[in-house]
Amino acid sequence: MNVADLVIGLFWLAVSVLVGTEAYRSGIGSLGSPGPGLISFWASIALGVVSLIFVAKAFAAGKPVSLPDVWRGKAWKRSISISLLLILYVIFFEILGFIFSTFLLTWLTMSFIDKSRFWFRAGVAGCTAVSGYVLFHVWLNVQLPRGLLSF
Amino acid sequence: MGDFASLLYGFSICLSPGNLFFCFIGVLLGTLVGVLPGIGPVGAISILLPATFHMQPIGAIIMLSGVYYGSMYGGSTTSILVRIPGEASSVVTCLDGYEMARKGRAGPALGMAAFGSFIAGTLGLIGLMFLSVPLAAFALRFGPPEYFAVVLLGLTTITYLTHGSKMKGFIMGIFGLILSSVGIDPIEGSARLSFDLLELWDGIDLVPLAMGLFGISEILLNSEEFVRPSVIKSKIKIKSLFPTLADWVQAKGAILRGSILGFFLGVLPGGGAVISSFVSYGIEKKISKEPEKFGKGAIEGLVGPESANNSATAGAFIPLFTLGIPANVVMALLFGAFVIHGLRPGPFLIQDHPDLFWGVVSSMYVGNVMLLLLNLPLIPLWVQILKVPAVVLNPIVLVVCMVGAFSLKNSVFDMLLMTIFGILGYLLRKFEFEIAPLILAFVLGPILESNLRQSLLLSQGDMSIFLTRPISAITMALVLVILLNSLFPVLKRVLRSKKPKE
Numbered sequence: 001m002n003v004a005d006l007v008i009g010l011f012w013l014a015v016s017v018l019v020g021t022e023a024y025r026s027g028i029g030s031l032g033s034p035g036p037g038l039i040s041f042w043a044s045i046a047l048g049v050v051s052l053i054f055v056a057k058a059f060a061a062g063k064p065v066s067l068p069d070v071w072r073g074k075a076w077k078r079s080i081s082i083s084l085l086l087i088l089y090v091i092f093f094e095i096l097g098f099i100f101s102t103f104l105l106t107w108l109t110m111s112f113i114d115k116s117r118f119w120f121r122a123g124v125a126g127c128t129a130v131s132g133y134v135l136f137h138v139w140l141n142v143q144l145p146r147g148l149l150s151f
Numbered sequence: 152m153g154d155f156a157s158l159l160y161g162f163s164i165c166l167s168p169g170n171l172f173f174c175f176i177g178v179l180l181g182t183l184v185g186v187l188p189g190i191g192p193v194g195a196i197s198i199l200l201p202a203t204f205h206m207q208p209i210g211a212i213i214m215l216s217g218v219y220y221g222s223m224y225g226g227s228t229t230s231i232l233v234r235i236p237g238e239a240s241s242v243v244t245c246l247d248g249y250e251m252a253r254k255g256r257a258g259p260a261l262g263m264a265a266f267g268s269f270i271a272g273t274l275g276l277i278g279l280m281f282l283s284v285p286l287a288a289f290a291l292r293f294g295p296p297e298y299f300a301v302v303l304l305g306l307t308t309i310t311y312l313t314h315g316s317k318m319k320g321f322i323m324g325i326f327g328l329i330l331s332s333v334g335i336d337p338i339e340g341s342a343r344l345s346f347d348l349l350e351l352w353d354g355i356d357l358v359p360l361a362m363g364l365f366g367i368s369e370i371l372l373n374s375e376e377f378v379r380p381s382v383i384k385s386k387i388k389i390k391s392l393f394p395t396l397a398d399w400v401q402a403k404g405a406i407l408r409g410s411i412l413g414f415f416l417g418v419l420p421g422g423g424a425v426i427s428s429f430v431s432y433g434i435e436k437k438i439s440k441e442p443e444k445f446g447k448g449a450i451e452g453l454v455g456p457e458s459a460n461n462s463a464t465a466g467a468f469i470p471l472f473t474l475g476i477p478a479n480v481v482m483a484l485l486f487g488a489f490v491i492h493g494l495r496p497g498p499f500l501i502q503d504h505p506d507l508f509w510g511v512v513s514s515m516y517v518g519n520v521m522l523l524l525l526n527l528p529l530i531p532l533w534v535q536i537l538k539v540p541a542v543v544l545n546p547i548v549l550v551v552c553m554v555g556a557f558s559l560k561n562s563v564f565d566m567l568l569m570t571i572f573g574i575l576g577y578l579l580r581k582f583e584f585e586i587a588p589l590i591l592a593f594v595l596g597p598i599l600e601s602n603l604r605q606s607l608l609l610s611q612g613d614m615s616i617f618l619t620r621p622i623s624a625i626t627m628a629l630v631l632v633i634l635l636n637s638l639f640p641v642l643k644r645v646l647r648s649k650k651p652k653e
Contacts, residue, residue: 008582012322019329019344026336026343032612034604036336036343039596040329047325050318070581074375079577082374082549086367086570089553093563098554105553106546113374114542124543132550140205142558 002061009054020044081112097147102129161509170210177214178518181221186533192222196484197361201555208492209507213514219481220464224522227264228533240424240460243432247452254448259394264457265526271410271458272519275465278414287473290498295605296616300626302599305420305476307633310588317637319584327589331596350564357487359556359569364586366552367573370545405435405451409458417466423479427463428456471496480587483594
């Protein structure tokens with residue numbers, strides 16, 4: 001059994017059920033008077049059919065493939081760490097302010113990717129935060145949050 | 152106004168200091184992203200989209216177009232010197248370009264690639280100039296059924312031409328359609344697929360979607376593997392970049408063939424630079440008297456694909472400018488840029504905004520000259536830039552993406568949305584799903600939906616409206632042929648497996 005394909009198929013099947021239900025709730029209408037959910041409803045049906053084919057193919061697969069095969073030999077912990085870091089950046093962006101949160105994001109991302117020298121990481125992170133502030137806030141007039149530390 | 156007078160008018164627009172500056176920035180950034188492996192033109196344009204909010208529409212489109220065709224020039228540099236294609240359409244350039252460099256002919260390889268790209272780019276522009284106006288006039292005959300059929304054909308072709316599994320391409324296309332219908336319904340004004348989230352009432356913006364799926368996912372994938380490129384260490388002088396007369400004689404046919412082929416493949420939905428470069432390589436090898444030289448430093452194997460991918464970029468603008476239908480994912484992003492600036496590409500674009508159309512077309516001539524002048528002397532600089540470690544580059548790209556998403560509406564929700572799409576894009580690419588059909592379906596979705604609903608309202612629910620009008624009937628027949636063609640191998644496999652084994 002191909003576990004990777006099975007997981008993919010089940011994921012898209014769940015998406016199709018979720019979208020189909022919501023589209024039906026919005027109203028499909030009729031051919032003469034199509035409703036707002038028409039396209040998304042029929043798209044979800046098509047997605048459901050393809051997902052079921054995926055699931056069937058996964059069961060019929062001769063060669064067993066497990067889910068972790070996709071990550072074998074890769075430094076997957078880095079991508080997970082950076083993903084979590086990005087979510088934390090979004091949460092603390094307005095609380096900590098642009099400069100401080102961007103400094104932390106850059107510094108920590110560099111730490112996850114490569115163990116370069118502390119001062120090098122701090123320098124690049126500082127330059128990125130300050131030059132980002134100048135580029136986006138000063139030149140492009142983007143209203144960046146100041147945060148608790150007021151900068 | 153004749154084409155020549157219109158072109159002169161275009162030059163008067165694009166040669167204004169502001170537009171000239173944006174053209175320069177576009178081709179410079181394009182070359183840079185072409186040189187740097189990882190960030191291709193799609194990622195770069197999606198990251199740059201928010202930066203164009205405050206710009207004039209002509210300047211913004213000139214700059215973003217410059218990034219696209221500029222990346223085609225830049226991509227060859229890394230392919231020849233490092234054997235790492237800066238972007239997908241330069242993969243074939245590695246085969247013979249790198250071999251030429253290994254044999255001590257890095258200079259002529261780089262020079263020939265740049266000259267071939269320049270000639271092809273210019274020929275492609277001539278084609279764009281002469282074909283756009285009559286095609287736009289023809290497109291004025293299109294009503295909702297014709298538009299629906301053409302968009303459906305575009306979506307089917309793009310899904311059909313995905314590099315990997317057709318089924319995965321199909322899933323991506325459907326998912327793109329679903330995402331495009333999130334938000335307030337344009338006809339009835341009711342919210343749909345918003346899951347009671349007020350922030351989703353306005354729908355999903357192209358910027359966080361594209362930046363997440365391309366920019367963030369690229370960084371996440373890059374962070375998993377660390378490749379330090381080994382650059383060929385021979386010193387490259389400008390003098391050595393000029394090809395010899397023998398090189399020109401050998402390459403001239405390949406340049407011409409690549410230019411014509413690339414242009415027409417660029418016009419087709421799903422065609423574009425990548426496919427044209429591969430097809431060109433195949434043709435050159437097939438017609439060559441010495442096919443055994445291919446892969447060992449054949450100049451035709453280098454210039455054919457390089458010419459084809461540059462010419463394809465010009466061809467790809469035709470469906471966007473004349474029908475308002477993007478032929479590939481870069482054009483889908485440019486379509487987004489048009490919409491952001493309140494413009495609608497399509498048959499009325501040339502008529503209503505001749506300044507924009509002719510300004511952008513003539514800027515491409517200027518951009519091609521800039522690229523030629525820029526690329527040859529700056530090759531040593533690009534080689535140095537290649538040495539910038541990913542550890543520095545990746546966090547900077549992350550910050551640019553994040554602030555770009557925030558700047559859209561000063562909303563943290565867009566940043567969150569982009570992060571979610573980034574993680575989704577990473578997972579999709581891990582499982583070998585192509586992102587391009589998703590973005591194209593997302594952009595084409597609203598056009599498809601509004602034309603389908605208008606057609607059904609016109610015909611009072613009679614589906615035969617798509618088959619009784621000649622243009623839509625022919626187009627629908629083509630859609631059917633493509634669908635059957637993609638189903639045929641599956642059916643064949645099923646029938647073969649049912650046959651009892653002897």
